[in-house]
Amino acid sequence: MTVLLVVLGAALGASARLLVSRRIAGERATLLVNVSGSLLVGLFAGLSPRGYALLGTGFCGAFTTYSTFAVEAVQLPRPRAARYVALSVGLCLAAAAAGLGLAAWAV
Numbered sequence: 001m002t003v004l005l006v007v008l009g010a011a012l013g014a015s016a017r018l019l020v021s022r023r024i025a026g027e028r029a030t031l032l033v034n035v036s037g038s039l040l041v042g043l044f045a046g047l048s049p050r051g052y053a054l055l056g057t058g059f060c061g062a063f064t065t066y067s068t069f070a071v072e073a074v075q076l077p078r079p080r081a082a083r084y085v086a087l088s089v090g091l092c093l094a095a096a097a098a099g100l101g102l103a104a105w106a107v
Contacts, residue, residue: 002053009058013037017063027076030068031088037064038092042099046107 021029037060044056069088073081 002050005050005054006058006061009054009060010062011058013059013062013064016059017065027072027084030065030072031084031091034064034066034069034088035091035095039095039099042096042101043103045100046103 017033020033023029024032040063041056041060044052044060047055073085073088075081076084
């Protein structure tokens, strides 16, 4: 059952990422999905294992993208790449912490 929840969540997450990438181009799309996905992972961390399998592992796992982030960072000129990596990592960590805080506050 858990595998099916992950698959369902992944189908929804990948579709959502496609919609974002069609509306927003380049690094901004990747930054948006990774930061919002980090916020959601933090928020969903307090869910039951089944809920987290669907939303955290499945949806957020397919919605966020480390591989695109890595390729974009390598292709950017060095000073811009360093800023992009620092901004992405910093915002994603802050978003995940904010999501955890929201989850704790809501419970």
